[in-house]
Amino acid sequence: MSGRIEKCFAGLKEQGRAALVTFVTAGDPDYETSLKIIQGLPKAGADIIEFGMPFTDPMADGPAIQAAGLRALRAGQTMKKTLKLVKAFRAGDKETPVVLMGYYNPIYVYGVEKFLTDAKVAGVDGLIVVDLPPEEDDELCLPAMKMDINFIRLATPTTDDNRAPVVFKNTSGFVYYVSVLGITGTKAPDLKSVQKNVNRLRRHTKLPIAVGFGVKSAEQARAITRSADGVVVGSALVSAVGNSLTKAGKPTSKTVKAVHSLVSEIASGVRS
Template sequence: MTRIESKFAQLREEGKKAFVAYIMAGDPDVDSSLAVMKGLPEAGVDVIELGLPFTDPMADGPTIQLAGQRALEGGMTLARTLDMVRAFREGDDTTPIVLMGYYNPIYSRGVDRFLAEAKEAGIDGLIIVDLPPEEDEELCLPAQAAGLNFIRLATPTTDDKRLPKVMQNTSGFVYYVSITGITGAAAAEAADVGPEVARIKAVSDLPVIVGFGIRTPESAKAIAGVADGCVVGTAIVGQIAEGKPVADVLSFVKSLSDGAHSA
């Protein structure tokens, strides 16, 4: 059982919803992002999504695109991202970490090498936005063989015919994208999300976590109330972009996690 699977089993036993937080590795610099990362569990974060900076992040809105650019300009690489995970693991061996990004940096490093390094560093799962299920042999199946969960995205445009294909090799949890378009583009609405979560649960036993368009404790509570939990990324990255002190960023994260956990 991976850390991700253990965490969701624990939350289920406690009758709690999950709160997942996204930050970009190396934004605005390695030390600052590591300080935020280390503070996330105490701020109520159940699963950390760590963004892997990439030059052409097609699913990301301006806030996360700029975070990736800042990280890359600061010298952040895949190897340094894994070093950041190792540093986090020195003090926390239980909080699940999902690496979220695009396939190009992994392909460039070599799949076998990357998976061995990611597992050793303490990564628990992958969300690779630009690898569809038709390409499962490329990374998904090798990742699962290496003991990493491969988490797939489902969207409002994933119809009933497509959904079983998307779910076939997914593990850990399902990430439901609540809106069409890029991150941070619109607000998620619980009334729209609820039926979609039910549709996914009809074909999968995995927890369904909803992301995109959640910016406030109130929206975190509303969305977590119709799913197994929620993800917040753009709103947190926006706080970092504004130059807020680490303590203030973590206080904001705590308000969001309190919202999700009260659902």
């Protein structure tokens, strides 16, 4: 493994705190601005970067991430450019883990082998592919493992004790626990049920568990990291991008800052 994800969680454990995982969409609102956004994320308090690969039909995402994907596509984002963004980020940051997140079709069309090779070269550490459950592990998960790229799986409230071993079998890096039944950025997580489920899932895996979907504030992040090893913030960040744009969808002087200051604020919840 590149080991960045493992090293990151181990380091944080020593510090006695959880990880802040930040999601933004690659190429949103355009290539240059997107690069500035991710370049500043670690300094703003992000421990791991999830980078969304835009797709026209993101069936597990709510309106905020749907809109971000369409903004990126309109600005000409492609898989090639997403990998180029990671490479550009990696040139200035050798430590922060980068996880690409998205849907299978753009990867399938790019070519699985070529994608994994190019992702490895660019400095990608892990993948989250929403529409590849363990039943489809032959497609991408097993080839990714062979290339030492972590395949991070989503576990959900429907992942019961029978299902959990199936889900975790080929999972590496960390587990992403989806805290609500639903799509990204809509419902707020019920903290009690999150804690219960995280503790339940720990019986099935030794991997760190990060919790996401619907996390918007430092307070929520603080509460979640009492039981989880990490917290994921996504829709709130891409909404900050969306809200900072001109009517024509162009970035303003506020765009990059809006994301970084929200990350700093939520990081304070994780670090306190």
